[in-house]
Amino acid sequence: DAGITQSPRHKVTETGTPVTLRCHQTENHRYMYWYRQDPGHGLRLIHYSYGVKDTDKGEVSDGYSVSRSKTEDFLLTLESATSSQTSVYFCAIKGDGDQPQHFGDGTRLSIL
Amino acid sequence: SQQGEEDPQALSIQEGENATMNCSYKTSINNLQWYRQNSGRGLVHLILIRSNEREKHSGRLRVTLDTSKKSSSLLITASRAADTASYFCATDAAWGQNFVFGPGTRLSVLP
Numbered sequence: 091d092a093g094i095t096q097s098p099r100h101k102v103t104e105t106g107t108p109v110t111l112r113c114h115q116t117e118n119h120r121y122m123y124w125y126r127q128d129p130g131h132g133l134r135l136i137h138y139s140y141g142v143k144d145t146d147k148g149e150v151s152d153g154y155s156v157s158r159s160k161t162e163d164f165l166l167t168l169e170s171a172t173s174s175q176t177s178v179y180f181c182a183i184k185g186d187g188d189q190p191q192h193f194g195d196g197t198r199l200s201i202l
Numbered sequence: 203s204q205q206g207e208e209d210p211q212a213l214s215i216q217e218g219e220n221a222t223m224n225c226s227y228k229t230s231i232n233n234l235q236w237y238r239q240n241s242g243r244g245l246v247h248l249i250l251i252r253s254n255e256r257e258k259h260s261g262r263l264r265v266t267l268d269t270s271k272k273s274s275s276l277l278i279t280a281s282r283a284a285d286t287a288s289y290f291c292a293t294d295a296a297w298g299q300n301f302v303f304g305p306g307t308r309l310s311v312l313p
Contacts, residue, residue, distance in 0.1 A: 121299050132290060132305040133245070140299065148300070180244055184299065188233050188252060191292075191301065193244030 093117050096181050096194035104202055109168040111197050113181030115161075121184040122164040123191065124148075124156060126177040133180065139164055171201045208291055208304040216312050221278040223307040225291030226271075232294050234267055235301070236276050239288045248276075248289075281311045 093116030103109055113122060121140055125133040125148075135148030137156040145156050153175060155167045168175055178198050182191040209224045225234070233252045237245040251258045251267045251274065258265045264277040278285055288308050292301040 123300075125303075130305055133303040135300060135302070138300060149302075182245075188250065190235055190247035190250055191245075192247065193237075195244045196242075 094181060094183050094192055094194045096179075096197050098197060099195065100198045102200045102202065103171055105172060106170050109171050109199065109201075111166040111179055111181075111199070113164040113166070113183075113194060115164075115183045117183060117185070117192075118161060119183040119185045119192075120161075121186075122158065123182040123184070124154075124164065124166045125180045125182065126150065126175075127180060127196070128177050136166065136179075173201050175199065176201045208289065208307040210307060211305070212308045212310070214310040214312065215281060217281060217283055219281055221281050221285070221309055221311070223276045223289050223309070225274045225276070225304060227274075227291075227293045227302075228272065229293075231269075234265075234274050234294075235292045236263075236265060236274075237290045237292060237303075239290065239306070241287075245290060278309075281309075283311050283313045285309060286311045 095114050097112045123138045124136040127133050134150045136154050137148055139145045139158040157165045178196045180196045181194045184191045207226050215221050233250050235250045236248045239245045249260050249265050251265050262279045267274045288306040290303050290306045292303045294301050
């Protein structure tokens with residue numbers, strides 16, 4: 091299995107608080123992604139990174155920011171969490187070329 | 203808007219039967235991938251088919267791709283209870299390294 095870990099695995103927090111989710115990889119892959127998964131929507135891309143300090147927005151980026159200061163770490167931040175951001179968040183990594191994505195086991199985030 | 207759409211949304215079959223899931227997409231692609239997700243886990247890659255390929259096999263899995271119809275199918279033969287999961291197709295943009303996932307097909311294989 092690809093070396094990818096997400097932390098925390100579960101988090102409950104209150105509306106208006108900042109939240110940071112971490113994705114860590116040991117594969118030295120160039121591409122890293124953050125998705126959210128909600129019933130009926132499949133996975134939707136929030137942000138992605140194509141290198142250190144190189145990031146771009148996905149389909150549902152509003153309310154989220156990311157940072158990648160090292161190849162192995164990709165952080166997702168909710169500056170001021172809202173109840174609509176309650177979801178399961180998945181990180182994925184990918185190598186160059188026609189390679190599949192490898193996913194972490196997700197972070198279940200509940201915002202009350 | 204979603205690139206891939208799986209059909210059916212849910213499928214229930216008996217162990218030993220074959221399961222077929224379909225995926226339709228809207229724009230040109232470099233490749234199409236199928237993933238499986240067990241409850242409470244991340245997605246696991248099953249198979250990748252490139253736009254210049256028409257069929258691909260991996261064990262009990264058979265994937266077809268029809269770029270003229272912008273559709274793909276995943277066939278699981280001789281299904282097992284362990285195949286119970288959600289299955290997703292993902293398509294890439296013709297230019298990039300991003301992927302768009304459909305809402306998935308939920309497969310239940312009854313013993």
